[in-house]
Amino acid sequence: MKPITIAICDENSRDAGVLEEYVRKLLPDAEITKLTKSHQLLNRMTENPNQFQLIFMEIEFEEENGIWVAQEIRKVNKKVGIIFMTKSEKYYRQAFDVFALQYLLKPLTYEKIEKIFYFLDSNVQRYNDRSMEERSVCFRYRSRFYTIRHSEIQYISSSLHTVNFHMEDGGIIHCRGKLCDFEDQLKGSSFLRCHQSFFVNMNKTMGMKADGFIMRDIVVPVSRTYMKEAQKQYRNYLNEKELFTK
Numbered sequence: 001m002k003p004i005t006i007a008i009c010d011e012n013s014r015d016a017g018v019l020e021e022y023v024r025k026l027l028p029d030a031e032i033t034k035l036t037k038s039h040q041l042l043n044r045m046t047e048n049p050n051q052f053q054l055i056f057m058e059i060e061f062e063e064e065n066g067i068w069v070a071q072e073i074r075k076v077n078k079k080v081g082i083i084f085m086t087k088s089e090k091y092y093r094q095a096f097d098v099f100a101l102q103y104l105l106k107p108l109t110y111e112k113i114e115k116i117f118y119f120l121d122s123n124v125q126r127y128n129d130r131s132m133e134e135r136s137v138c139f140r141y142r143s144r145f146y147t148i149r150h151s152e153i154q155y156i157s158s159s160l161h162t163v164n165f166h167m168e169d170g171g172i173i174h175c176r177g178k179l180c181d182f183e184d185q186l187k188g189s190s191f192l193r194c195h196q197s198f199f200v201n202m203n204k205t206m207g208m209k210a211d212g213f214i215m216r217d218i219v220v221p222v223s224r225t226y227m228k229e230a231q232k233q234y235r236n237y238l239n240e241k242e243l244f245t246k
Contacts, residue, residue, distance in 0.1 A: 003029040005051060009041040010034075010058040010085070015106065019056060019085070022113040038064045042072055049076040054120075059086040059095075067091055070098040083116065092145070096138040096185065102147055103138075119147075137165070137185050141175035148173065150189055155213075155220050156182070156199040168204070170217075190237070194222040194230045202237045 004027055010016040016034050023030055033052070035041050038061045044051060055073070059066035070082050084095050085104040095103045102119070104112055137148045148165060157164045158179045165173040179199060190203045194213065200220045205213045208231070212219040222230050 003031045005031045005053050006033070007041060007044075007052045007055045007057075008032060008034045009036075009038060009055065011036050011061060012058070015058075015085075015108065019108055019113065022108070022110050025110070026114060026117050037061070038066060038069045042069050045073050045076055045080075050080075052080055054081040054083070056083050056085060059084050059091050060088065067094045067098065070095075070100065074098055081120070089140075092138075092140065096136070096147075099135065100138075101136075103145060135185075135189055137182060139175050139177070139182075146173065146175070150186075150191065150201065151203070153191075153201055154204045154215055155201060155218075156191070158197050192230060192233050192237075194220060194226050196223060196225070202234060205234075208234055 006023060006027075008016050008019055008023075010019070013036065016036075020032055020034060023032060033044075035044075038057075041055070041057065042064070057066050057069065061069075066084060066086075070084075073080065073082070078099075081101045082098065083102045083104060084091070084100050085106055085108060087106045089105065092103055102116055104116075135150050137146075137150065137153070139146050148167075152168050154166045154168055156179065157166065158177075161176060161178065163175050163177045163179060163182065165175075167173065179193075179197070182199075183193075186199060191199045191201055194200050198220050200213045200215070202213075204215060206216065207214040208222075209219060212221040213234075
């Protein structure tokens with residue numbers, strides 16, 4: 001396997017040096033390129049969109065905003081993993097509009113970076129083979145940031161201003177809010193709104209009954225309001241799946 005190619009883009013040379021040290025401890029063979037200006041990174045990605053598999057990038061540059069730079073990068077490469085690092089929490093929502101893998105608050109620690117590569121299974125190479133359908137739901141709850149891949153979720157429910165993510169492994173992750181808070185993050189994905197209180201991941205369904213979707217351990221209800229549209233979207237999903245597997 002070829003060495004992982006990583007870009008570190010940060011005007012703060014000390015922060016960049018510390019991050020490089022942490023990454024090299026975890027991935028000694030990684031090819032690391034350090035850049036101090038956001039336009040340097042953007043120019044490199046424009047000239048060769050596939051040269052990096054993972055990008056660590058500060059958001060608050062003196063010139064272009066890091067969110068804008070990521071938007072431009074997504075125009076030429078939709079798969080490269082982008083990890084933001086900054087001292088401010090104010091760009092958190094915007095970061096995941098460009099499908100960031102993670103949002104790290106400075107100061108960085110070895111433990112934070114270790115968790116990142118644990119999440120990536122210490123194999124960033126596979127991100128080159130992923131489509132953008134491997135998306136994530138991101139939110140903050142009780143001072144903690146969560147990034148949950150769509151493929152890990154069976155369905156999502158809500159009750160009493162609490163949203164519940166029912167996971168593939170049987171666990172449940174909670175946060176305060178409403179289902180409508182996550183509609184933008186689920187738009188265009190395999191998730192289908194089938195009830196005022198439920199989203200179902202069609203990739204995890206075993207079939208559809210008259211009153212709901214058959215999951216591994218439960219039937220997720222479909223309400224009258226959503227029935228016609230749910231049936232239509234599910235038929236389209238099955239047709240596309242059949243074409244894809246032929």
